Amino acid sequence: MSQYTNYIGKPTSRVDGPAKVTGAAKYSAEFNVPNLTYGVVVSSPIAKGRIIKVHSKPVLKIPGVLAVFSHENVPNLAWFDRNYKDDVAPGGSPFRPLHDNEIKFNQQPIALVVADTFEVARYAASILEIEYEEEDHETDIELKRREGFMPGSGKTGFMPPPPPRGKPDKEWKKAAHRIEHEYVHGAQHHNPMELFATTTEYHADGTITAYDKTQGVYNCQQYISKIFGLSKKEARVINHFMGGGFGSGLRPQYQLFMSVLAALELKRSVRVTLTRQQMFSFGHRPHTLQYLKLGTNPDGSLAAVQHHALHETSRFEEYTENVVNWSGMLYQCDNVKLGYQLAELDVYTPLDMRAPGAATGSFALEVAMDEMAYEAGLDPLDFRIRNYAEKDQNMGKPFSSKKLRDCYHQGAAKFGWDRRNPRPRSMREGNMLVGWGMAGGVWDASQQKAAAKAVLTADGHLKVTSAAGENGTGTYTIMTQIAAEYLGLPIEAVTFKLGDTDMPEAPVQGGSWTAASVGTAVKSVCEAIGEKLFKLAQKMKGSPLKKAKFEDVEFVNGQIRLRHDPNQSVVIKDVLQASGKEQLEANTSAMPNYLKQMPYSMHSHNAVFAEVKVDEDLGTVHVTRVVNAVAAGRILNAKTARSQVLGSVVWGISMALMEETVMDHKFGRYMNHNYAEYHIPVNADIHDIDVIFVEEEDDIVNPLGVKGIGEVGLLGVAAAITNAVFHATGKRVRTLPVMLDKLL
The missing domain is CATH 3.30.365.10 (Aldehyde oxidase/xanthine dehydrogenase, molybdopterin binding domain)
Structure with a gap:
C-alpha cells in the first residue's frame, strides 16, 4: 500500500496551517479593496421605545464624513415584505435594521456613520445625537x-x-x-475572537463582492439579494477563513446589511466592523x-x-x-x-x-x-x-x-x-x-444536501471546490484527505477551496453536518472524475484495464490498478496525456439517502x-x-x-x-x-x-x-x-x- 493512500483517519496536519501562521489567510476585515470607506454602527442605549429624531446635520459637517444612514433616509427595500426569512430564521418576522423608529432591544443598531477613515467615522458616531421616547420593557424571565x-x-x-x-x-x-x-x-454569548465584519467591494458595473464573517455564504447571498433586489451574479459573498463562530455566524448579522446598503448608496467600497460590545447585540x-x-x-x-x-x-x-x-x-x-x-x-x-x-x-x-x-x-x-x-x-x-x-x-x-x-x-x-x-x-x-466540483489537470493536480465554511474545525484538511483518498493522489496534488458563492452550493456550517454533507459530495465528485478517467484509460493502447469493470479497479499511488492484480495499472497523468485532454471536470450533488435512514x-x-x-x-x-x-x-x-x-x-x-x-x-x-x-x-x-x-x-x-x-x-x-x-x-x-x- 502506498504512502499516498489511506489518508482518511490519519492525524494529518492542517493544510491551511501555513497560511494562518504566516498571516496569508485573510479574514473579512482584512481585504484592502480599492476606494475603501469605513462605517461605524450606532447602538440604542434603551431597551424599548421610539426614536424621535436623528440629528445628523452636525455630524455631516465633519470633514471626511460621507453619510449618516438611519430609518429617516434608508431607501424603500424589497425586504419590507414581512414574509422574508433567511435560511435558518426562526418562526416570526426577522429584525430589520434601520427599518423604522421602533426600538425593540438594548444595543439595537439605529444608525450607520460612514467616513473616509475609520477614526473619523468612529468619532462622528460617538457624537451623533439621537432623541428617544422610552417605554417600559421586560427582560426578566423570572417574571x-x-x-x-x-x-x-x-x-x-x-x-x-x-x-x-x-x-x-x-x-x-x-x-x-x-x-x-x-x-x-x-x-x-458566543464571543469568538474575530469580530463580525463585512468588507463590501463596489465594482464599476454596479455589482458587489461582500467579504463577510459568516458560517454560510449562500445564506448571506440569499439575504442581500432579496433585500436589495440583486441577482446572484450581482451579489457575490466570500468567506475563506473565520476566526470562530460557534453558531453566531449561522444567520446574516446586521453589519452585512449595513455594509451593502452603504456601498450601493455611495457607490463606494465600505467596511463595517462591530465592536466587542456590539457582539453582544445579535443572539x-x-x-x-x-x-x-x-x-x-x-x-x-x-x-x-x-x-x-x-x-x-x-x-x-x-x-x-x-x-x-x-x-x-x-x-x-x-x-x-x-x-x-x-x-x-x-x-x-x-x-x-x-x-x-x-x-x-x-x-x-x-x-x-x-x-x-x-x-x-x-x-x-x-x-x-x-x-x-x-x-x-x-x-x-x-x-x-x-x-x-x-x-x-x-x-x-x-x-x-x-x-x-x-x-x-x-x-x-x-x-x-x-x-x-x-x-x-x-x-x-x-446530513444535508451539498454540491461539489472537481477539475483534474494533465499535470495530475486535482482542484475541488464547494461553498462550505471553515470555522477553524479543519474543513480544508478533511476535504483534501477525502479527495486524495478517493482518487489515489498524494495529498500535495490536491487543493480544496471553499467559502465562495461562485462555487457549488453547500449548507451553512453548523449542526456537526459539514463533514457528512460536503464530505459526501467531495467523495461523489471524485468518484465521477474516477469513472471518466477509467473510461479514458480503457482506450489507451495496450491498456491492462481494457476488459475490466469500474468496480474491478482502485485508485492508489497516482495509478488506476486492478484490485486482484495490482501490477496491472496505468498512471493517472499518462491517461490524460494520452487522451489529449488538458483536464477532466465533474459536478455532483449529494443528498441524504432517506429511504435507508x-x-x-x-x-x-x-x-x-x-x-x-x-x-x-x-x-x-x-x-x-x-x-x-x-x-x-x-x-x-x-x-x-x-x-x-x-x-x-x-x-x-x-x-x-x-x-x-x-x-x-x-x-x-x-x-x-x-x-x-x-x-x-x-x-x-x-x-x-x-x-x-x-x-x-x-x-x-x-x-x-x-x-x-x-x-x-x-x-x-x-x-x-x-x-x-x-x-x-x-x-x-x-x-x-x-x-x-x-x-x-
Whole structure:
C-alpha cells in the first residue's frame, strides 16, 4: 500500500496551517479593496421605545464624513415584505435594521456613520445625537414563569417534544426513590475572537463582492439579494477563513446589511466592523429554567422522567431549541412527560450556540441523574448503565449505531473511576477537596444536501471546490484527505477551496453536518472524475484495464490498478496525456439517502469524566483532569477531531465555572458585554484533557460513515464538573456557573 493512500483517519496536519501562521489567510476585515470607506454602527442605549429624531446635520459637517444612514433616509427595500426569512430564521418576522423608529432591544443598531477613515467615522458616531421616547420593557424571565407559551412555527430542525408515554405522574408518586428540582443557566454569548465584519467591494458595473464573517455564504447571498433586489451574479459573498463562530455566524448579522446598503448608496467600497460590545447585540444561548422529576424502582431502573423547560425568545421571532427531547431518548424509561415553553422578552432573538438545546437540556438531565443515583444508593456510572437505552423510545426506532456503553467503559478505565470513594467530601489532597463526577451526552447525526466540483489537470493536480465554511474545525484538511483518498493522489496534488458563492452550493456550517454533507459530495465528485478517467484509460493502447469493470479497479499511488492484480495499472497523468485532454471536470450533488435512514434514529454519543479540586477555605474550583470518550462514527482526521473535542472540553469548563451574561433589568442591558467581565478560561485554567474516540462503524448515516463531533464533545462536560463539585464538597449546585459564592 502506498504512502499516498489511506489518508482518511490519519492525524494529518492542517493544510491551511501555513497560511494562518504566516498571516496569508485573510479574514473579512482584512481585504484592502480599492476606494475603501469605513462605517461605524450606532447602538440604542434603551431597551424599548421610539426614536424621535436623528440629528445628523452636525455630524455631516465633519470633514471626511460621507453619510449618516438611519430609518429617516434608508431607501424603500424589497425586504419590507414581512414574509422574508433567511435560511435558518426562526418562526416570526426577522429584525430589520434601520427599518423604522421602533426600538425593540438594548444595543439595537439605529444608525450607520460612514467616513473616509475609520477614526473619523468612529468619532462622528460617538457624537451623533439621537432623541428617544422610552417605554417600559421586560427582560426578566423570572417574571414570565406563568406566561410561557408553546411555540408555533419553529425554525427548521425543531422537534416538538413527543406526547407523554406511560403514566409518568402516577409512576413518579409510586417510585421507591424520587427527586424534584429546578436547574438554571443564564444567557451566554458566543464571543469568538474575530469580530463580525463585512468588507463590501463596489465594482464599476454596479455589482458587489461582500467579504463577510459568516458560517454560510449562500445564506448571506440569499439575504442581500432579496433585500436589495440583486441577482446572484450581482451579489457575490466570500468567506475563506473565520476566526470562530460557534453558531453566531449561522444567520446574516446586521453589519452585512449595513455594509451593502452603504456601498450601493455611495457607490463606494465600505467596511463595517462591530465592536466587542456590539457582539453582544445579535443572539445568545437563551436564559433557561428547567424543572425535572425523576423516580426509580427498587432495582434502580427509572420509573418516571419528567422534564420541562422555559426559555426566552424575542417579541418578533419564536426561537426554539430541542431542550427536553434528549431526556426521553438517552435512558430507558416507559413513563415520560416532556414539556417546552417560550417566554417573550424585549431582547434580541437567541441564536444557536454550540450544541443548541442539548447543551442546556443535557446539563439539567445529567445533574439530575447524578442526584438520582445518590438518592437510590447507586454509583452514578452503574446507574446510567443500568438504565441504558437500546432504542430511541421517542421515535420507536433502533439506533443506526450506538457505542455509548463503550464510551462509559473506556472513559471510566482511562480515568480510573473504580478508585472513586462515593461518599462526598471523602477524597482530599491537603486543603483541597477532590471530587470525581461523570455525565453523558447525545447529539443528532445528520446530513444535508451539498454540491461539489472537481477539475483534474494533465499535470495530475486535482482542484475541488464547494461553498462550505471553515470555522477553524479543519474543513480544508478533511476535504483534501477525502479527495486524495478517493482518487489515489498524494495529498500535495490536491487543493480544496471553499467559502465562495461562485462555487457549488453547500449548507451553512453548523449542526456537526459539514463533514457528512460536503464530505459526501467531495467523495461523489471524485468518484465521477474516477469513472471518466477509467473510461479514458480503457482506450489507451495496450491498456491492462481494457476488459475490466469500474468496480474491478482502485485508485492508489497516482495509478488506476486492478484490485486482484495490482501490477496491472496505468498512471493517472499518462491517461490524460494520452487522451489529449488538458483536464477532466465533474459536478455532483449529494443528498441524504432517506429511504435507508428512515427506519433508524441516528446519533453520536459521549461520556465525560471530570476531576475537580476545591479549596476548602476559599471555595475556588480547579478542573484538574477530564476524560472525554466520544463515539461519532468514522473519524476522518484524528488530529483535527481531537482538537475539536479539546475545544469542546474547554468550553464545557467555561460553561460550568465562568460564563454568564449579566442583565441589568432596570436598563434591559447586558452589563458585562466585554472580554474583561465576560469570563472565559485562560491557559492557567486548563489542565489534563484526554480524548478517546471509540471505534464505531455506521454505513446508514452517510456513505462516509461520519457523524460529526463539533457539538457532541461539549455535552456532559458542564454536568460532569458540577457533579464532581458535589462529590468534593457535598454542596449541590443547580444554577450555572458554579462560582465560589455558591460553595462558601
